[in-house]
Amino acid sequence: MKKQTRAGYLQRPGTTRILGGTGDAAVRRTVLPGGLRVVTEPVPGVRSASVGIWVAVGSRDEGRPQAGAAHYLEHLLFKGTAKRTAVDIAQEIDAVGGELNAFTAKEHTCYYAHVLDRDLPLAIDMLCDVVFDALNAKSDVDVERSVVLEEIAMRDDDPEDLLHELFTSAVLGDHPLGRSVLGTEDSITEMTRARVNGFYRRSYEMPKMVIAAAGNVDHGRVLRLLRKALGDRLDGDVLPAPPRTGRARLPKQKPLALHTDDTEQAHLLMGCRGFDRYDDRRFALGVLNAALGGGMSSRLFQEVRERRGLAYSVYSATTAYSDAGTFSVYAGCTPDRLGEVATVIRGVLAGVAADGLTADEVERGRGQLRGGLVLGLEDSASRMSRIGKIELNYGRHFTVEETLERIDAVTVDDVAELAAELLRRPLTTAVVGPYDSPEDLPDGV
Amino acid sequence: MKKQTRAGYLQRPGTTRILGGTGDAAVRRTVLPGGLRVVTEPVPGVRSASVGIWVAVGSRDEGRPQAGAAHYLEHLLFKGTAKRTAVDIAQEIDAVGGELNAFTAKEHTCYYAHVLDRDLPLAIDMLCDVVFDALNAKSDVDVERSVVLEEIAMRDDDPEDLLHELFTSAVLGDHPLGRSVLGTEDSITEMTRARVNGFYRRSYEMPKMVIAAAGNVDHGRVLRLLRKALGDRLDGDVLPAPPRTGRARLPKQKPLALHTDDTEQAHLLMGCRGFDRYDDRRFALGVLNAALGGGMSSRLFQEVRERRGLAYSVYSATTAYSDAGTFSVYAGCTPDRLGEVATVIRGVLAGVAADGLTADEVERGRGQLRGGLVLGLEDSASRMSRIGKIELNYGRHFTVEETLERIDAVTVDDVAELAAELLRRPLTTAVVGPYDSPEDLPDGV
Numbered sequence: 001m002k003k004q005t006r007a008g009y010l011q012r013p014g015t016t017r018i019l020g021g022t023g024d025a026a027v028r029r030t031v032l033p034g035g036l037r038v039v040t041e042p043v044p045g046v047r048s049a050s051v052g053i054w055v056a057v058g059s060r061d062e063g064r065p066q067a068g069a070a071h072y073l074e075h076l077l078f079k080g081t082a083k084r085t086a087v088d089i090a091q092e093i094d095a096v097g098g099e100l101n102a103f104t105a106k107e108h109t110c111y112y113a114h115v116l117d118r119d120l121p122l123a124i125d126m127l128c129d130v131v132f133d134a135l136n137a138k139s140d141v142d143v144e145r146s147v148v149l150e151e152i153a154m155r156d157d158d159p160e161d162l163l164h165e166l167f168t169s170a171v172l173g174d175h176p177l178g179r180s181v182l183g184t185e186d187s188i189t190e191m192t193r194a195r196v197n198g199f200y201r202r203s204y205e206m207p208k209m210v211i212a213a214a215g216n217v218d219h220g221r222v223l224r225l226l227r228k229a230l231g232d233r234l235d236g237d238v239l240p241a242p243p244r245t246g247r248a249r250l251p252k253q254k255p256l257a258l259h260t261d262d263t264e265q266a267h268l269l270m271g272c273r274g275f276d277r278y279d280d281r282r283f284a285l286g287v288l289n290a291a292l293g294g295g296m297s298s299r300l301f302q303e304v305r306e307r308r309g310l311a312y313s314v315y316s317a318t319t320a321y322s323d324a325g326t327f328s329v330y331a332g333c334t335p336d337r338l339g340e341v342a343t344v345i346r347g348v349l350a351g352v353a354a355d356g357l358t359a360d361e362v363e364r365g366r367g368q369l370r371g372g373l374v375l376g377l378e379d380s381a382s383r384m385s386r387i388g389k390i391e392l393n394y395g396r397h398f399t400v401e402e403t404l405e406r407i408d409a410v411t412v413d414d415v416a417e418l419a420a421e422l423l424r425r426p427l428t429t430a431v432v433g434p435y436d437s438p439e440d441l442p443d444g445v
Numbered sequence: 446m447k448k449q450t451r452a453g454y455l456q457r458p459g460t461t462r463i464l465g466g467t468g469d470a471a472v473r474r475t476v477l478p479g480g481l482r483v484v485t486e487p488v489p490g491v492r493s494a495s496v497g498i499w500v501a502v503g504s505r506d507e508g509r510p511q512a513g514a515a516h517y518l519e520h521l522l523f524k525g526t527a528k529r530t531a532v533d534i535a536q537e538i539d540a541v542g543g544e545l546n547a548f549t550a551k552e553h554t555c556y557y558a559h560v561l562d563r564d565l566p567l568a569i570d571m572l573c574d575v576v577f578d579a580l581n582a583k584s585d586v587d588v589e590r591s592v593v594l595e596e597i598a599m600r601d602d603d604p605e606d607l608l609h610e611l612f613t614s615a616v617l618g619d620h621p622l623g624r625s626v627l628g629t630e631d632s633i634t635e636m637t638r639a640r641v642n643g644f645y646r647r648s649y650e651m652p653k654m655v656i657a658a659a660g661n662v663d664h665g666r667v668l669r670l671l672r673k674a675l676g677d678r679l680d681g682d683v684l685p686a687p688p689r690t691g692r693a694r695l696p697k698q699k700p701l702a703l704h705t706d707d708t709e710q711a712h713l714l715m716g717c718r719g720f721d722r723y724d725d726r727r728f729a730l731g732v733l734n735a736a737l738g739g740g741m742s743s744r745l746f747q748e749v750r751e752r753r754g755l756a757y758s759v760y761s762a763t764t765a766y767s768d769a770g771t772f773s774v775y776a777g778c779t780p781d782r783l784g785e786v787a788t789v790i791r792g793v794l795a796g797v798a799a800d801g802l803t804a805d806e807v808e809r810g811r812g813q814l815r816g817g818l819v820l821g822l823e824d825s826a827s828r829m830s831r832i833g834k835i836e837l838n839y840g841r842h843f844t845v846e847e848t849l850e851r852i853d854a855v856t857v858d859d860v861a862e863l864a865a866e867l868l869r870r871p872l873t874t875a876v877v878g879p880y881d882s883p884e885d886l887p888d889g890v
Contacts, residue, residue: 045490046823078741086751090741095809097816100741116816146754146779153709154757154777159602262707264598296523296535296545306531309591312599332599334591364540371542371561378491379823 007395008037008210009240016219020399027387027397028219032226035207035238039387039397040222041214043380049120049215050384051222052112053131054392056208056241059183060106060176060321062199065190068183069199071104072148072191076200077111078102079140081133086140089126096122104181107244107321108392114381117216121225124213128229131209136200141193149189152182159267159432160332166257167269167430168319171326173251206233207241212388215380243395244322257430258438266335266433268445270345271328272425277320277393283369283406284414285318285327285422291357291365291415292316292348293329299348299361304331310341322393327422335434339444342429353423356416365415369407373400452840453482453655454685461664465844472832472842473664477671480652480683484832484842485667486659488825494565494660495829496667497557498576499837501653501686504628505551505621505766507644510635513628514644516549517593517636522556523547524585526578531585534571541567549626552689552766553837559826562661566670569658573674576654581645586638594634597627604712604877605777611702612714612875613764616771618696651678652686657833660825688840689767702875703883711780711878713890715790716773717870722765722838728814728851729859730763730772730867735817736802736810736860737761737793738774744793744806749776755786767838772867780879784889787874798868801861810860814852818845 008029011017016030019039027041059070078100079086093100098115100123111131113123155161165180172178183191213222227234253273275281293300293316304314314331329349333341357365376382377400390398435441453474456462461475464484472486504515523545524531538545543560545568556576558568600606610625617623628636658667672679698718720726738745738761749759759776774794778786802810821827822845835843880886 043490045488048820048823087742087747090746090751091805091809094735094740094742095812097813097818097820099820114820116819143751143754147750147757150710150755150757150778153779156709157604157712157777264601265595267602290539295539297532297539302532302535305592306535306588309588310595312592312595332602333595334598360536364536367540368542373542374561375493375542375544375559378493378825 008391009242009395012239013237019397029391029397030219030223031240032223033234034236035240036234037210037240037391038223038226039210039212039391040217040219041383041387042217043215043383046215046380047117048114048380049117049123049213049217050112050114050380051120051123051127051211051213052110052384052388053127054210054212054388055109055131055204056107056244056392057109057203058105058107059179059181061203062176065187066195066199067179067187068148068181069191069196070109071181071183072144072188073196073200074102074104074109075144075148076136076140076196077130077134079144080135080137081129082135083129083133089130092122092126098123100126106177106181110388112384120217124222124225125229128226131204132230132233134200136193136197138193141191141196145188145191148182149185152185152188155182159261159263159265160330162259163267163269163430163432166259166432167271167328167428168326170254170257170430171271171273171428172324173253175248175250177248177321177324207238210388210391212384212391214383214387243393246323248321248323250324253426253428255426255428256438257428258435258441259432260434260436261432262434263432265332266338266431267332268338268341269328269330269430270342270427271326272422272427274318274325274327274422275320276323276325278322281414281418282320284410284418286369286407287362287365287410288357288415288419289316289318289327290368291361292352294365295368297364299352300329300345303344303348304341308344310337310344336442338431338433339442343444349423352419356412356419359412362410362412362415366407366410370404373403453836454687454840457684458682464842474836474842475664475668476685477668478679479681480685481679482655482685482836483668483671484655484657484836485662485664486828486832487662488660488828491660491825492562493559493825494562494568494658494662495557495559495825496565496568496572496656496658497555497829497833498572499655499657499833500554500576500649501552501689501837502554502648503550503552504624504626506648507621510632511640511644512624512632513593513626514636514641515554516626516628517589517633518641518645519547519549519554520589520593521581521585521641522575522579524589525580525582526574527580528574528578534575537567537571543568545571551622551626555833557829565662569667569670570674573671576649577675577678579645581638581642583638586636586641590633590636593627594630597630597633600627604706604708604710605775607704608712608714608875608877611704611877612716612773612873613771615699615702615875616716616718616873617769618698620693620695622693622766622769652683655833655836657829657836659828659832688838691768693766693768695769698871698873700871700873701883702873703880703886704877705879705881706877707879708877710777711783711876712777713783713786714773714775714875715787715872716771717867717872719763719770719772719867720765721768721770723767726859726863727765729855729863731814731852732807732810732855733802733860733864734761734763734772735813736806737797739810740813742809744797745774745790748789748793749786753789755782755789781887783876783878784887788889794868797864801857801864804857807855807857807860811852811855815849818848
């Protein structure tokens with residue numbers, strides 16, 4: 001067993017381990033010279049392959065003047081390498097009907113491809129090319145600046161997206177985790193090639209990367225294709241980097257944040273600071289979140305939408321970083337009923353803080369997590385994401401069965417204890433809507 | 446072969462046919478007494494099941510005073526049956542971690558469930574219960590009214606969604622296909638229980654329905670479960686209804702539609718009337734659409750985003766109904782560059798109308814359609830949607846291989862001929878953005 005669960009960042013370069021699962025469906029991990037981790041998982045019955053390069057670098061690694069550099073860089077990597085122009089990259093992936101894309105988060109960035117299994121060699125070659133060999137030419141930095149500014153403007157036109165940014169910055173305060181991944185209009189306008197390319201050269205290092213592949217893939221073949229694509233770069237007896245640790249020193253939380261906008265609905269997010277991703281209570285939190293606002297039978301859906309017809313969309317959500325997290329409830333409603341909605345939500349949270357959940361609710365919450373987990377893992381892309389993210393974030397492997405066991409082990413008491421703590425924490429309320437100032441918000445908010 | 450391709454609506458009740466595919470992965474169709482069609486497709490390797498009830502009834506079947514009735518009804522069906530309350534429905538599906546949902550389109554409505562394979566009996570029983578036995582109680586009609594009004598307000602807060610409605614109503618004119626599925630604030634405010642329940646009683650008939658199931662499912666077992674759920678309702682030597690036919694008499698097209706909104710970006714949709722879903726040119730249209738605005742290598746992406754950095758999001762799209770369709774191009778940009786964006790888009794369309802596409806572009810377009818089709822059909826839910834929609838819309842079956850052959854058969858000349866016709870049709874331009882009147886739009890729009 002020790003062999004199976006040994007952390008990836010303690011595994012020596014040049015070695016391979018079977019991490020879980022059996023036979024043809026086993027997850028395998030190899031650490032290549034240079035400290036690059038490779039994890040693969042075959043998915044029976046599919047004819048596709050998903051490959052992702054996960055980099056443990058995100059917007060929280062930026063200094064304030066660099067705000068948005070990680071995401072800007074993610075755009076730039078597709079603009080050309082020593083071997084391929086941006087047009088080449090686009091044409092090669094479109095010709096095989098594949099998808100090549102990327103996303104930037106606060107603690108990581110992922111570049112991925114989803115292709116027919118026969119196109120796996122192309123996918124691996126292209127991903128390695130853009131991640132390791134991007135040119136970041138000055139002219140591309142300038143054209144891409146306006147694309148990123150348009151992306152910010154697009155986000156600002158989506159009240160729900162904007163609200164999530166507003167809430168996060170109020171609840172986590174002026175901390176890199178509280179800032180937008182996109183950066184600000186000012187930081188993007190002033191971003192230089194030197195700054196973003198410097199960020200690339202300094203932070204994109206092999207020991208901080210995990211290459212994950214799932215679908216109709218063979219571990220040995222993936223390794224051969226990587227050796228071919230990366231060549232001499234795979235060098236050195238370097239251990240992979242351990243997962244992020246530390247404790248965030250979060251500045252003061254703001255109780256209220258309002259963005260005035262002439263919207264039809266008022267968009268409300270209420271919540272508090274939550275738990276980090278290593279916290280053992282995360283499974284109980286998952287059950288609580290499902291039962292509070294995860295499905296049609298959840299308390300919030302029933303109280304806000306079904307009984308009172310106050311909202312079309314109402315849900316709760318959690319985020320978890322290496323050393324911080326949030327819990328929140330969203331609802332969109334008619335502006336003059338915002339006070340009623342806030343009062344109902346606060347009442348639901350207070351009730352669960354005081355009395356926990358019923359045994360039926362906890363059982364349904366567990367069922368929802370279990371079903372959602374299994375149903376969400378049937379395709380290559382979701383399998384690839386799961387193993388890539390686990391390796392990067394935890395540095396060790398969990399099988400789906402282990403996660404299901406942890407979910408099944410959550411008790412009514414676990415949830416009650418957790419709720420009593422979490423749901424009594426100071427609340428932050430964020431609103432996007434047609435109110436000129438906090439004084440104009442309806443009573444109850 | 447005749448046996449395999451014989452249309453579902455000509456198949457006699459009580460008979461089963463194998464439609465395509467081989468062995469365990471064959472698509473099977475049975476017509477049950479009462480004229481109810483059942484199509485199933487096993488998906489190798491998955492442990493889930495997706496079931497959908499497709500009803501050939503949508504918003505185009507509404508009279509003007511009923512606008513939004515089909516969608517309102519879709520909400521109401523989950524509010525309770527003779528056997529289950531709304532809370533029962535929500536709790537039963539959440540307990541197994543499944544998804545139970547529905548959507549309403551212009552020509553059909555679909556109720557579906559996605560569950561672990563062992564929960565197939567529950568999924569079939571619940572879907573049949575809500576679709577065939579809904580109560581539509583007056584008190585539920587009233588509570589749900591405000592939920593639907595919130596859904597309309599939410600749509601109005603999303604400029605891109607609002608733009609698509611604006612464009613459709615301008616390009617198709619004042620025709621049921623041009624109206625919003627959601628109805629209007631007025632029509633929903635005035636909707637009565639009698640009206641929506643009458644719509645249900647009149648239009649939800651078995652010969653207009655297809656039940657589709659895919660995943661780890663067995664055709665015989667699905668039939669047994671349906672017989673158990675529907676009992677005496679399965680009665681009568683009735684043929685299924687044929688697909689919709691006819692020619693839409695579309696009123697006058699409007700060249701310009703503006704919705705003034707204080708958005709950060711200007712949101713632009715330019716396009717024209719397209720082709721219906723039976724049109725043999727639909728495969729050439731798919732290739733043209735992919736090459737024009739479907740991927741990173743497409744002309745519009747390259748000209749608008751890559752070369753000029755004018756937009757973050759730019760794409761082309763098609764819709765196809767039984768007797769009408771649309772083709773359109775979307776871009777979101779800084780308000781003062783809208784004229785430049787419109788000019789670039791118009792130039793791209795005129796160039797392709799005059800000269801067609803290069804052989805490389807057509808080949809990439811075919812590759813994109815092929816890859817996208819195959820990669821998009823790995824899970825139970827997408828397989829279920831494919832066979833359900835095909836049966837409802839075409840009344841006969843196509844295998845994936847047949848569709849791939851049709852895509853491969855598209856030539857450079859087919860696309861050129863199509864583009865010369867389509868892209869010279871009168872254009873409609875729709876804009877959501879910070880312009881008070883059409884006179885305020887920048888030159889070039």
